[in-house]
Amino acid sequence: MCNMTIQKFIKARPYLIWYVRDFEALSEEAVVEAVLNYGDFDDVKKIITILGIRKIAQIFKKHAWRKRSNYRPEIKNYFKLYFRKYAPSA
Incomplete structure (x- = not known):
């Protein structure tokens, strides 16, 4: 994991939120x-x-399949497949 906090990360990228x-x-x-919906892949990697990938996968899985979700359909599909491959146990 990195020393940068999540708040510092998002402050450096105000265009995402x-x-x-x-x-x-x-x-x-x-x-x-915000990062999964609007960021580029460098933002996702950061x-x-x-x-950590497991925590992000858990957050995504918890929120993406709710009745009311802010994830766009193509984003939901892409990251469903991505996390299935790279974080299957999350």
């Missing part, structure tokens, strides 16, 4: 959702080094 002013108040779930 442009609708929020207080980055300190964001949960890990909100940051993961958040994986910060939180």
Whole structure:
């Protein structure tokens, strides 16, 4: 894991979560959702080094399949396959 905190990570990338002013108040779930939905693959790789792939996969699986989800359909499909391959036990 990395020394960078999730708040420092998202502060450096305000384009991912442009609708929020207080980055300190964001949960890990909100940051993961923003990165998976709007980030590029470098952003995804960086958040994986910060939180770990298993934790991100668990957050994704917990939130992506709810009745009301903010994940876009193509994002849900891609990361479902991605985490199935790289974090199958999460």
